[in-house]
Amino acid sequence: MSLAEPATLPVATSAPPRLNILKRFTTRFRTSLPAYLLLLPSLIFLALFTYGAMGRVVIDALYQRATPKAPLRFVGLDNITAVLADPAFTGAVVNNLIYALGTAVPSIGLALLFALALARTNAVTSALRAALFLPVLIPMVAASALFLFIFLPNVGLLDYYIGRLLPVLPNWLGDPDIALYAIMIITIWKNAGYYMLFFLAGLQSVPEDVMEAAHLDGAGPFSRLRYIILPELKPTFLFVIVIATLNAVTQVDHVFVMTKGGPSNATNLVLFYIYQQAVEHYDIGMASAATLLTLAALMSLTALSFRTMAKREGGS
Amino acid sequence: MKLIDRLYKDAPLATRHEITPKLGFLLTVLLALAWLIPFLWMGVATLRPASDGINLMAELVPSLKPTLDNIRDAWEIGDFPRYFLNTTIICTGILLVQFVTITLAGFAFARLDFAGKTLLFYLFLMQLMLVPVLLIVPNLRIVAQFGLYDTLAGVMMPFFASAFGTFLMRQAFEAIPTELEDAALIDGASLIQRIRHIYIPLSIPSFSAFAIISVTSHWNDFLWPLMVINSPDKRPLTVGLSVFTATAEGTQAWGTIAAGTLMVIAPLLITFLIFQKRFISSFVTSGIK
Numbered sequence: 001m002s003l004a005e006p007a008t009l010p011v012a013t014s015a016p017p018r019l020n021i022l023k024r025f026t027t028r029f030r031t032s033l034p035a036y037l038l039l040l041p042s043l044i045f046l047a048l049f050t051y052g053a054m055g056r057v058v059i060d061a062l063y064q065r066a067t068p069k070a071p072l073r074f075v076g077l078d079n080i081t082a083v084l085a086d087p088a089f090t091g092a093v094v095n096n097l098i099y100a101l102g103t104a105v106p107s108i109g110l111a112l113l114f115a116l117a118l119a120r121t122n123a124v125t126s127a128l129r130a131a132l133f134l135p136v137l138i139p140m141v142a143a144s145a146l147f148l149f150i151f152l153p154n155v156g157l158l159d160y161y162i163g164r165l166l167p168v169l170p171n172w173l174g175d176p177d178i179a180l181y182a183i184m185i186i187t188i189w190k191n192a193g194y195y196m197l198f199f200l201a202g203l204q205s206v207p208e209d210v211m212e213a214a215h216l217d218g219a220g221p222f223s224r225l226r227y228i229i230l231p232e233l234k235p236t237f238l239f240v241i242v243i244a245t246l247n248a249v250t251q252v253d254h255v256f257v258m259t260k261g262g263p264s265n266a267t268n269l270v271l272f273y274i275y276q277q278a279v280e281h282y283d284i285g286m287a288s289a290a291t292l293l294t295l296a297a298l299m300s301l302t303a304l305s306f307r308t309m310a311k312r313e314g315g316s
Numbered sequence: 317m318k319l320i321d322r323l324y325k326d327a328p329l330a331t332r333h334e335i336t337p338k339l340g341f342l343l344t345v346l347l348a349l350a351w352l353i354p355f356l357w358m359g360v361a362t363l364r365p366a367s368d369g370i371n372l373m374a375e376l377v378p379s380l381k382p383t384l385d386n387i388r389d390a391w392e393i394g395d396f397p398r399y400f401l402n403t404t405i406i407c408t409g410i411l412l413v414q415f416v417t418i419t420l421a422g423f424a425f426a427r428l429d430f431a432g433k434t435l436l437f438y439l440f441l442m443q444l445m446l447v448p449v450l451l452i453v454p455n456l457r458i459v460a461q462f463g464l465y466d467t468l469a470g471v472m473m474p475f476f477a478s479a480f481g482t483f484l485m486r487q488a489f490e491a492i493p494t495e496l497e498d499a500a501l502i503d504g505a506s507l508i509q510r511i512r513h514i515y516i517p518l519s520i521p522s523f524s525a526f527a528i529i530s531v532t533s534h535w536n537d538f539l540w541p542l543m544v545i546n547s548p549d550k551r552p553l554t555v556g557l558s559v560f561t562a563t564a565e566g567t568q569a570w571g572t573i574a575a576g577t578l579m580v581i582a583p584l585l586i587t588f589l590i591f592q593k594r595f596i597s598s599f600v601t602s603g604i605k
Contacts, residue, residue, distance in 0.1 A: 032430035034507060038420040039436060045417065045477035049455055050443045053474075056454035110347070117337070117344035124323060130592055131348045134355065136599070137588050138581040139536035141554045145561045145577045146354040149361075149373070149570050157357055160374030189351065197600050221336040250449040253538040257558050271450065271539070278453045279543060287453045295450055302445050 057295070060288035079289035089290060091265050092273040095180060099269060100248035102180075103187040108240055110192040112233075115199030116225070129200075132193040140190065140253035147186050148173075148258055173259055176266035183267050186254050191247060195240045202236035203229070242305045249298060270294050361574035362386050373570050386575035393564065394576055398549055399556035406471050406541070406552055407531045413476045414530060415523065421477075422485025423511055427497075443479035449539070456543050466546040475534065481526050484601065488522035489515050525598040528591075535584060553580050 064075040083089050114132055118125040135143060150157040151172035163169045172182040206229055214224050252271045255261060261268035261276070268276075270290065278287035324338070356376055363382035364373070372379075390396070424430070425437065448455075455474050456465075464470030492515060500510050516523075538554040545551055551559070557580050564573045588595050 028431050032428075032432075035424040035428040035430035035433075038424040038428070042417045042421040042440070042477040042482060043436075045473070046439065046443060046479075048458060049448070049451070049474040049477070050446055051439075052458060053451040053454035054446060056457060057451070060454065060457070113340060114344055114347075117341045120323075122323065126592075128344065128348045129596070130589075131352050133596065133599075134585065134588075135351065137532060137584050137595075139538065139554045139557070141536075141538050141558050141561075142577045142581045143354070145557060145573055146358055148561065148565065149357070149573065150354060152570075155370050155373055157353070157374045157376075189354075193351070194599065197596060201600050221334055246447060250447060253554075256539070256542075257561065274450075274453060275539065275543070278456070284453065284457070291450060291453055295446065298447055298450070299445055306445075 054295075057288045057291050060284050061292050062285075064285040075285070079285040080293070083286055083289045083293065086286075088265060088268065089270075089273055092268045092270045095266070095268055096249065096270045099180060099184060099187075100245055102184045103191070103248055104241065104244035106184075107188045107192040108195055108237075108244060110188065111195035111240070112199050114192065114196040115203055116229075118196075119200065119203050129193075129196070132196060134193070135190045136194040138190075140186075140251060141257055143186055143190055144254040144257035147182075147254070151182055151258075174263055176263045179259055179263060179266045183254060183259065187247070187251060190251075191244065195244065198236050198240050199233065202233045206232045238305060238308060242302060245301060246298065249294065358574045358578055361571050362578050364571050366571060370568060370570075386571040387579070389569070389572045390560070390575040390579060393572065394556055394560040395548070395551075396553075396556065396576070396579055399551055399553045399580075402468060402550060403535060403552040403554075405468055407534050409468070409472045410475045410534055411527055411530050413472070414478050414481055414526075417477050418481035418485045418526070419511065419516065421482040423489055423515060425482065425486040426489035427494075440479040440482055443477070448474065452540055452543055455540075459544060465544065466550065467544075468550060470544045471541045471552070474540075475530075478526075478530070480602070481530070484522055484526050485519065488519040492518050524594065525601055528595055528598040529602045532584065556580075 061079050062074060062076060063072045064079055065072055114129075118129050153159060153171050153174065154163075154169065156172075158172065159169050170178055173179050210228055211224060214228055219227070249269075249271060252269050252275075255267050255269055255272050256275075259267045261272050271294070274287050274290045274294070277283045277290060323341070353376070357374070360376055360378050361373060363384075363386070364375075364379045365381055365383040365385065367381075368375075368379055421440070425433070451474075459465060459470040459473060462470070462473075464473065496514050496518075497510055500514055505513070536554060537552075538558070541552045542555050542558075545555060548559075557576060560576050561573055564570075564576070
């Protein structure tokens with residue numbers, strides 16, 4: 001007999017009500033059993049590394065050691081307040097906000113430009129799309145290795161070609177005022193091609209006949225963009241903004257390879273701070289508290305955007 | 317301008333004279349060329365002989381005396397074959413287990429009716445919302461508790477269940493007509509047989525889309541393996557490359573760094589250039605992974 005074959009449902013309604021409920025419950029469970037067995041492998045790993053990890057963060061955030069060798073003791077919200085009072089953490093949050101804004105806006109703007117210019121499919125646009133997409137594929141570490149030389153003072157690629165135009169050569173990664181922006185350039189270079197794909201997909205839903213009607217009515221390219229294309233791309237924008245924000249928090253590999261958060265914490269980002277607390281300072285309590293705060297911020301953001309998206313779908 | 321006119325020959329007649337779209341296209345062409353410069357430099361610097369000196373290192377015009385010395389040096393200094401092997405083991409291991417977990421769970425959500433289906437669906441969805449990368453600290457503690465610290469299995473384990481993959485497979489399975497399954501059911505095929513012989517063969521495109529996303533993201537993963545792996549001989553490519561870069565940077569061996577980077581990214585780039593269309597359509601579905 002097959003596992004998924006629906007078991008016969010109880011038809012007898014004359015049985016005493018309580019027995020009926022119990023019986024219905026066990027039958028329901030028995031018919032559900034195959035599904036549970038199929039879900040079990042996934043659920044085991046989700047339980048360990050998603051819910052388990054989540055619980056672990058909450059518990060670890062509540063405990064602290066007085067000295068590295070001292071036993072763990074319950075400290076309540078002390079870790080959270082300590083993290084919030086740590087200038088390195090608040091600095092990282094501010095850096096991360098600048099970094100998020102400074103990478104999301106240009107890369108989304110460029111992605112839209114690329115998508116609009118390359119919306120038609122032919123050999124030339126396919127080649128250009130591929131060129132813009134290449135950075136998406138390579139590891140952030142590899143991109144960092146290449147940009148280390150590009151930003152190298154004096155002999156690096158940037159100084160060699162455009163540095164001559166400037167009166168004073170900037171130290172791209174060594175100057176605390178510039179380093180964060182240098183880091184942003186890598187992220188923009190790496191992500192614009194990825195977001196372009198979503199805009200290319202979104203542009204396909206712009207109705208051709210409306211566009212034609214618009215320029216018959218004398219609408220120029222900018223008013224067509226403003227009144228037809230952009231409203232149509234609204235869901236794509238929302239989606240890409242969420243991804244860009246998540247990337248701004250999770251992509252920190254280049255910070256690790258290029259600056260290690262320096263000079264003087266100018267490029268320290270939240271995830272790198274968490275890494276430092278856990279691996280360099282062995283402070284699991286602080287690392288967990290910082291993780292918890294970041295997760296709370298990100299989850300409220302994604303929940304909000306999911307709700308907006310669901311509302312939009314329900315409304316239309 | 318002739319060339320651009322030819323590109324716009326299928327645009328609606330009324331818009332063909334408009335200048336703004338053409339300027340946008342030109343800007344995009346320039347930016348696409350700029351986007352390729354780091355790759356161009358990587359290729360040129362890899363082949364540049366050390367005798368050219370540090371001052372010519374940034375020159376994008378290839379050297380007249382190309383050499384393979386940099387590649388040989390990178391191959392000798394970094395333990396790249398070992399890193400390749402480790403990354404391949406990690407990516408294959410994750411993908412194989414994921415195929416099993418997402419097929420079974422995806423089938424349950426697509427075709428079976430069971431108590432608590434909505435609740436379980438949301439439990440899966442939570443994985444997408446929790447942003448796994450952020451959970452490195454608790455995950456490291458869990459992996460250590462299992463005694464898997466400094467093992468490749470420890471690197472793989474947190475990724476064995478994939479909500480993204482489950483939803484992708486659910487979608488693929490839902491599109492398969494139930495009549496096919498009913499026929500197999502009459503012939504007495506068991507649940508596993510039906511999945512194996514009907515659902516999996518008809519969902520190969522979805523499996524390959526998922527494989528592309530899974531392999532590229534784990535091939536490029538850095539922070540997590542960096543935390544789990546301690547022994548040099550268990551490093552994946554990304555961690556190996558970062559150590560290699562740090563060493564070579566000290567001696568200003570930029571040609572060697574370019575060669576090492578080239579070796580690390582070449583497999584992905586070549587695969588992309590062969591299966592370009594498939595990569596791009598997979599990445600569109602990957603939105604939130």
